[in-house]
Amino acid sequence: MAGQRPLPLFSAAMPRRRFLHTLGAVGGAAVLGSAGMPQRVYARKGTIRIFNNETDPDTIAFLKAMAKTYRAETGVRVKIETVPVMQTTTKVTTAIKAGKPYDFIIFFTNLAILLAEEGQLVPLTDIIREVGEEDFGPRALRLFQDDYWLYPYDYNFNYLLYRKDLFAEKGLQVPNDWDEFLEVLRTLNDPDNKRYAITLPFGGVHTNWGNTGFLWAAGVEFYDNEWNVVLDSDDNKPRAIRTLEFLAEVAKYTPPGPMETSLKDMLINFSSGLSAITSYTGRAIHTIEDRNPELADKYSIMSYPAPDGGRRAVTYGDDGFSIGKTENSELTVDFFRWFLDTDRLIDYQLTVPLHYQPTQFSTYENEKWRSHPLIEKHSEAIETMRGFMNTDTTLVGSIDFQGPRPSPNHARLAIAGVIPKMYQNVLMQRLTPSEAVDAAAEEIRGFTTRS
Template structure:
């Protein structure tokens, strides 16, 4: 995304906690097929100027070459699913929509509102854990990863003669050592959100995935409730409670922009984020644009590491122009996809593996300048030791149960119980397990 990742709105993934699957079947009648107007309606959820421009240039060229008009409507990413549903209800569905949550794709696919694009998806080789088939069919053309990892101030590490941490204890010690008050300005060791919002779900849980915590097994049993996962999570909370003491005040209200501002202003020595943060440094703090390092979330023992999952993609609606919309996506993926990626060159991490070797993609000045960062990002996909997980992608197949856990802020509330209420870690975990069970059963 070209705004703050996963959208700037308070709730990026408005699902289904209130029974959206049932609501979908009741409220989404199969749309009446509109007359063949030779027009494709495309709902874009990347509202940054450069991204909109890239799509409109592609649309103009497609009309010139194919005689088919492509109308680009743009909304904030947090509004994409709502607008998609509203268009279906209104009897004029979008031919192509941007969706940013696997549960939304699952819901619409199960309601018969999407056209499979399996042949198009299978034309390419994709990175790990980025395709989410539904009943053996692909409905989602993924255009980027929004992986979240940890940034650190490499210059401060060099000055303090610190090594890149491989364990929670080392990260905590480094955060403590780099917190300082100098000339009246205060620097904190870490900036990480702990509020009941998407930012916390995305930025603060990578340590759990590194530690091997899981939420569901292949039979959809709540494995988070197991003794082993309770123990691992309690240890994480002990660590996080200490780490929170190195953070700026107000982390319960922190969102995506709060974290980028803290790191780019030199207020925090460590911060979680995606490639967007590098672009922010280039724009707002160029003096720091060569002073950052990147690393995955460590585990407690220095044996494993993880990044938190994120993703965005396009779907084709079940419309009269669906066949033409698939042709447009195929044409776009060859002719203009790289131009679109260049509209956020370090934030739009390609999910298609062929892009990394494409000289056209590598020719962007920021990709060339930050080649080491790009190598690290690609390494997250290539390294089998790096785990890529998130709440909403837990489980053996796409399903609404992890989506409900995500939307209910089970884990942000667990962090708040530890950090704000100073509850014993085991009690925080027990409450999270109980809430998770309630949410799944609802």
């Protein structure tokens, strides 16, 4: 029972890890405690299988504690199956093919749409309408075939984190356009002393999220409203070429080997001081807190500038919950309602508080959420992140927003790695920017469906 109370257990000095240990212990104690109570008559039986690709140990610990509580309360078993995020598609589709689909899935929109199209999910429209569609921030909710299929809990905005102490030292301002941005990079870069200006990925599927902000800021589009590929149209091609030329220039100010930069490298390079700017989410702040707390007050956040100034951009990453169409669907819907009604969504988001950026306006007003020590400590960063939800100043871009509506085309565009290939063709000087755009457009036409 104690596990359900809001947590008065942490002090501001308590590191995140220890806090979660306490949480786990409390969850355990709750179960042990219930053993002494009169035996419950379990109202229902059954097992809900949760597919989880949030591999943060703290999130996993929370889910396990939650499963115990739910079983104690309802008799329904909840089984958490954590899978590395890169294996999500393989694992989820294999499970369906084999006739053992997951009941509750923690993943992302474009795969949810693929599954919805195959009739493998139940709509969450009712639940989301009960919560209120207006509570969700811009572009968080996505209708597909007149229904919502994913309940988003994390914007996963990709933006730029930068060292404000180094900016101040060199008298630099947040750049407003690309020329200023390059000037900043030039000033910060100091390869002789192993200090580089910026870390961005130029290879691997994580590039789709980790380094597309400049594309969106430049207004590059891949599809029109009829699913025609317009990347190489008269409007878009010059923008795309300009972005590629700009990125090729940016790549000169990265640590060596930008094409092999992994998500891990982005975090390490920034927290170890190797690079002054990196793209990421609030996860990077957690890394600083855990690995190099000296930097905790020396960073700041900015969005991607547009080529000639004006509305800036961030890249949307979206993580959410879906419910599979299985024999347990009803059971799972009940579980999810319980999850929302008992405010466990907030607890869940607080397992990595600076990383999971809430998609609901109400969360930012939630007392429990606001009073978390890390949220309080990094309130300035939180305000900036929240500011990205203002569509007047910030464009929220993503592969997922190309074309008229959610579609399996987005998953294809992402997984086929068209964008990183375009970058690499330019960086390796295999193709000119113009040829790289043509090649990408050609490839996209090859797999696009118009349904």
